[in-house]
Amino acid sequence: MLVSFAQAAELRGQQPPAPSAPPAVTFRSIVDLVRVAAVVRDHKGRFIPNLGANDFEILENGVRRPIADFQHDLTGVSVALLFDVSGSMETGITSARDAAVQLLAWLDVERDEAAIYTFDTRLVEVTPFVTGLKTLPSSMSSVVPFGATSLHDAIARTAEYAGAREGRRRAVVVFTDGVDTSSHLTPPAVSAVASAIDVPVYLIAVVPSIDNPDADTSTTQGRSALEGPLSDLATWTGGHVFVASTPADRSSAARQIVDELRHQYLIAFESSGTPGWHPLEVHARGKNVMVRARSGYIAGQSRPLSQ
DSSP: OOOOHHHHGGGTTSOOOOTTSOOOOOBSSOOSEEEEEEEEEOTTSOBOOSOOGGGEEEEETTEEEOEEEEEOOOSOEEEEEEEEOSGGGTTTHHHHHHHHHHHHHTSOTTTOEEEEEEESSSEEEEEEEEETOOSOOGGGGGOOOOSOOOHHHHHHHHHHHHHTOTTSEEEEEEEEOSOOSSOSSOHHHHHHHHHHTTOOEEEEEEOOGGGOTTSTTOOOOSOOTTTTHHHHHHHHHTOEEEEEOSHHHHHHHHHHHHHHHHTOEEEEEEOOOOSEEEEEEEEESSTTOEEEOOSEEEESOSSBTTO
């Protein structure tokens, strides 16, 4: 069942877990059918096409689960573009817009759809899901970043909107500097929301080179949020973090995201029925094969038994 934003807010007081799993919470009811989007690459990073259900193995808590449904050819991609317009993005909003335009350029005008949202301490729908969107609306050119940041809350709510787009390969793409100053939700709680509806979260971090941990000019010391909690969030949902400091970085990230969505395999299996968090492992047949998929799912309603 869907984990709602309001219900997930009840998790806000708990401490983040170890990086291997979102928070352990007890839930009522069960999830009958679990859907998992998986991307498969070889050891050189190339996508592996034309796999069938028999080429996959799903382990839930280490136990193999029979595959009930398998799809590869869907009608299109559905992407929610989420812009951080808080005060910390004053110097990054132009780069964020550029990255979004790059991503829209890779979408098919007839079969792919996109929506645009902005957030500071509240989420605003700028453009609802629509096919053929190739440019940003003119209102995005006049956005002036201001205020505090509720990054985690905005991702959770946007994931719910993307999750309602049935029959497509869905994702949330966030353009941010990674700073969060006022969210009620923690990254693990957001991961629970996105994982429950199988929406991968991709983050394009628009930061200057001195704050890019991968750049030669970086002055960043230790682990930033982009390397820690937000990276864990993306991994748990089957997404990824791209740190983009140059136009080439932004173009590469946009293309990789759309390519991954086009090569997703959608796999479904029956839940074991036990309420709570269930860790998942998705394997594909072949030597030196790498699979990216969400790391687990929540069975049962999102409201804790203590309520």
